[in-house]
Amino acid sequence: MKIALRVNGVLHEVDVEPRKLLVHVLRELGYKSVRVGCDTATCGACTVLMDGRPVKSCNVLAVQADGAEIYTADYSDEVMEKLRDAFKRHHAAQCGFCTSGMLTTAYYLVRRGVKSEEEVVEGLSGVLCRCTGYQNIVNAVKEVAGL
């Protein structure tokens, strides 16, 4: 099936099998920051923003994303750059494998105007990190969210 999706502002038209997952289409288009860490929609490493909301792209068929606006961790704007800077200063990334999912989720939380540490923690709890123990990630997001 032919579908069209806009990724980080760039329009892509692709021909996909109906069973193909969005995560695989994005990776084949070169958006390697979208990572696969599980097969049960648990780890969240593949989290992207689809029409403004975070989705686990391993749990979305590519055909469901027809016409959608997608943002990945490669995206750059003021908020994303602030998050990158805060992640770096807070040492919020170690192995880096979950970092894309953390960044896209954090971007959503900041844009939505997250109000408290509890909301940050709850918001990030859909992305697993095995390295950091989470505190530095939570602190980085809080800082950018002005908390």
Place this chain on the structure above:
Amino acid sequence: MKYVGRPIPRVEDELILRGKATYVDDVEIPGMLYAGFVRSPYAHARVLKVDFSDVLKTPGVVAAFGPGDGEPFSFAPGGKVRYQGEAVAMVVARDRYVLYDALEKVAVDYEPLPAVLDINDALRPDAPLVDESLGNNVVHDKVYEGGDPDRALKEADVVVEGRFVIQRIIPSAMEPRGVVAAYDGDVLTIWSSTQVPFDVRKEVARALGLPLSRVRAIQPFVGGAFGSKLLVYPEEVWVATAAYRLKAPVKWVATRSEDFKATTHGRALTLEYKVGASRDGRILAVTGTVYADAGAYYWGEGLADTAAQMLPGPYDIRHGRVRAVAVLTNKTPLSAYRGAGRPEATLFIERIMDHVADVLGMDRVEIRRRNLIRQLPYRNVFGITYDTGDYPTAFERGLERLGYRDLKRWADEEAKRGRIIGVGFSVYVEITTFGYETAVLRAERDGSFTLYTALTPHGQGLATALAQVVADELEIPMESIKVYWGDTAYVGDGIGTMGSRSITAGGSAAVLAARRLKQELAKAAEALLGCRPEYREGVFQCGGRSVSIAEMVKAVYRGKAEAQLTVEAIYHAEPTFPFGVHLAVVELDPETGFVKPLLYESYDDVGVVVNPLLAAGQVMGGALQGIAQALYEEAIYDETGNLVTSNLAFYYVPTAAEAPRYEVYFAEEPHPSKHPTGTKGVGEAATIASTPAVIMAVEDAMRRVKPGVRIDKTPITPEDVWRLLR
């Protein structure tokens, strides 16, 4: 401009935070094929027949390999599979979706055999044999002994006996394992999500009969490992062999469910103990047996042995006998998981201290105070020599800094309001650093330096830490140093990042390389300047004249002076011993048995701290892994050997919602190791210390509900807590 000791953000982050870090699944080569494995659904079975006739007719399938293909493929060795998830065949196809359809078409005839899953069953004389050639299931049995434990037990005022069971852990690095191999007719290149590219290269070269010079192993960015990627796995050899035979690039990346079975598990040690103590709380003798549930192949050599040899911990115990036994079972092979024997030793001895304190009616701080080693260096009863430290002072300062007594008082206050808080602590000494490590340092024409390390960082931030130590040695800005790692084309051999050894072994190699390179350049500078120069901040000077490193390097290339511009240092490192006190605070809901970690604090003497920002990162992440061992995680098999916790939906890796608040402290006056960096290592400290601290905290909370209750296993799940309180 000293860099060591400063909390410098990582130089690696730029790639990671822009999504540009290349992990093995991001390696793309034109014409690449995809490999996958048919894995046994049985824990123990004879493989009667593997039939590829259907799969080879499938469009897009390129090749299939099975038990009939011989070495270096090694499917179903001895005609059987020994654990659920063991590979019996490999299929190579043009596309991942085609591949996974094709894997279903491989017909395998199995004859299921009785499986043995529990070490007690495995030790019975009539137990099914995991490896028939052994005659029983005991694959390793060794006794460590010192002093006169029998006499000491006889003379003891009290003898305390017990058993403590540590569960199987699935390491769960966020990136599953994967391999890409490509053969261009000249060089075989392997990219692997590994901690040991040098071992991968050696093993692939050996398996295929190729010279080392024509095999190159590359460690791309690796998404976590925690010891689960420090073996050469069969898949690395098989994918390389397929690429070599097919003369095409081949990629295999495990799915999570596949990784949970095909990547080694950790912990799974049980201690049966008998200790003797005097009435005033001195531990006189520690004896017992450590059993390792080794799984289907004995890949995790030394785990029970490390736990046995480090069992005395930071305590002055003069008599001991501990047997280390490894038992084969029909489960995924056991190997290293962050700490690899030391977390188990620490959890065991800390539980023993609490048990003896309970029997004597003694305070848990006091019993440790009375047994701590007073004088370093110290040779423990099993012959391991702890190098430097001042344990009594660090213990008292640590408890003070962490606010142990205040927190206990606060818990008492909260109890009056009906809130059940538990406070626990742990003391540890651990052994880090072994073997050699290699650094190659090159002076460039513009005065910058390129460092190639044999270390294999996968999240630790070693490119930053190495740049710090080398910049200090060369007295230059750290931006002038670029660190490369993970490629056997850069460095001939090395070991890699594991065992908290990196900055000590690899950092010291880098420091030595920098020292030698300075000496080389000084020789050339002397020839150029006509006098014996002094070196300061990138400049050689004497007799009122000076020459910069950039000018020196250019002079060497022009033939005006002679010097080695590339220096290799191979550093042989002796073990060193970090020490610390950690503390955990938890809240208990006695109605549900649910335990919430609230606070985690650490106070460590790890020698020189090169980068406190990165060191604290190691502590926090390590702590959560140890907390998860105490409270959440366990690999569970059913009675047929089916892994029930077969993916992240059923195996509980903690999320941000479970994480406590952390406070990380390092000793104000650390005791450096004798290595050039003065470091001792920090990668595993908190994984080692956190489980016993949390277990003590949970027990403390539970005793507010039911006095005298004792925890004798990990994890202690809400159900366990609830049952113990009934």
